[in-house]
Amino acid sequence: MDIGLLLLRLALAALLLGHAAQKSLGWFRGAGLAGSATMFHGLGFRPARPMVVLASAAETAGAALILLGLLTPLGAAAVIGTMTVAAAANAGKGLWAHHGGYEAALVYALIAAALGFTGAGAYSLDAPLGMSAPPVWAGAGAVVLGLLATAPVLLRRRAVLRGAAAAD
Structure with a gap:
């Protein structure tokens, strides 16, 4: 089980770090900070540039903690927080990613939630702290x-989108 948790943590962290780097750095064919800010603005996230920085920082921090098992x-x-916001932004496109939906964000959030309940396992920095299998309340x-x-x-x-709709 501990090896499975390690593999799950490594995979999720790698994907999240890439996801954040697309937004903030333009890596992996991402839009970078300027392009992501334009996209965020269109989705109603204002002020857009600080929101991109916040989203990227939260994803990176969450990924780092999960990667380390700390x-x-x-x-x-x-x-869970960043992926819930991402899912909400794409909810109108439906579930499936090939239509621009929220499938990937949902999967990342659910994996993170599962790890919140199971803990990081023996191969983690939580293990020496006695936190490798947290209580249910922690999850x-x-x-x-x-x-x-x-x-x-x-x-x-929501307020931004309502204001934009009222202006139209």
């Missing part, structure tokens, strides 16, 4: 914290 529920919360707390953190961002986006 404070895994906290890393999971960061990933539930990761989910709740991640979802609560989305509220200001999504409420602000």
Whole structure:
């Protein structure tokens, strides 16, 4: 089981780090900071450039904690939050990624949530701290914290989109 958790953590962290680098650095055929800010602006995330920086930083921090297996529920919360916002932004396109939907964001958030409940396993920095298998409340707390953190961002986006619709 510990090897499985390690592989899951490594895969999720690598994908999230790439996802963040696309937005912030333009790596892996990403839009970079300027292009991502234009996209964020169009999606109603304002101010767009700071929102790109915030999203990239949260994804990177969550990925790093998950990669290291350090404070895994906290890393999971960061990933759950950022991926919930990403999923909300693409919800109108449906589930499937090939139509621009929220499939990937949902999968990343669910994997992070699972890791929040299972912990990072024996091959982690949590293990020597006695936190390799956290209590259920830590996983539930990761989910709740991640979802609560989305509220200001999504409420602000909703207000921006309503204002834009009213102006039309």
